[in-house]
Amino acid sequence: MSRRLFITSLLFMLLSPGLCRAADEKPKMKGPITVTSGMLSVDNKEHTALFEKNVVAKTSDMTMAADKMLIFYKEGSGDVTKIEASGNVRMFKETRAITSQNATYYADGEKVVFTGEPKAIDGENVVTGSLMTYFIKEDRSSIENSRVFLKNRKDK
Incomplete structure (x- = not known):
């Protein structure tokens, strides 16, 4: 098998969660995930894929960008278990954005934890x-040591 075909097959397996799910189970994220980057390194022994240089991961309703993303996946199934993003992390969903220096996505809890001066x-x-912490399925967040700035809307 050529190296290009192997990498393409691996990426398809890694980035297509839910292909083998039961029909009645709700998907964790909407739509397929597309990841672009300047560099990709795959370690089959450690079951990781490292995306570097202007990384952007998109689903149909959410986008995450960072300098680097390390994706952990299960042996055999290729299901993504965790994603560690670092350096200028940005997540966008509808009109909302969260920025930080680091973020970790946990597939089990369907959540993203932001550290390093997070700002929503x-x-x-x-x-x-x-x-x-952003809980994807519930579309809610929790913030430790919070400081909030709310702009009052003017009555019309």
Whole structure:
């Protein structure tokens, strides 16, 4: 098998969660995941894929970008178990954005934990803290040591 075909097959297996799910189970994320980067290194023994240089991961409703993303996957199934993003992390969903220096996605809990000066922005409202956890399925967040700036809307 050529190296290019092997890498393409591996990426398809890694980035297509849910192909083998039961029909009645809810998907964890909407749509397929597309990852682009300047460099990809795969370690089959450690079951990891390292994306570097301007990494962007997109689903149909969410985008995450970072300088580097390390993806951990299960042997055999190739299911993603964890993603560690580092360096200028940005996540966008609808009108909201979260920025930080580091973020870790946990597939089991369907959550993303942001550290390193995390900041959430929704319009003109801003929340900062020492640690932010975004629960994807529930579309809710928790923030430790929070500081909130809310812009009052003017009555019309």
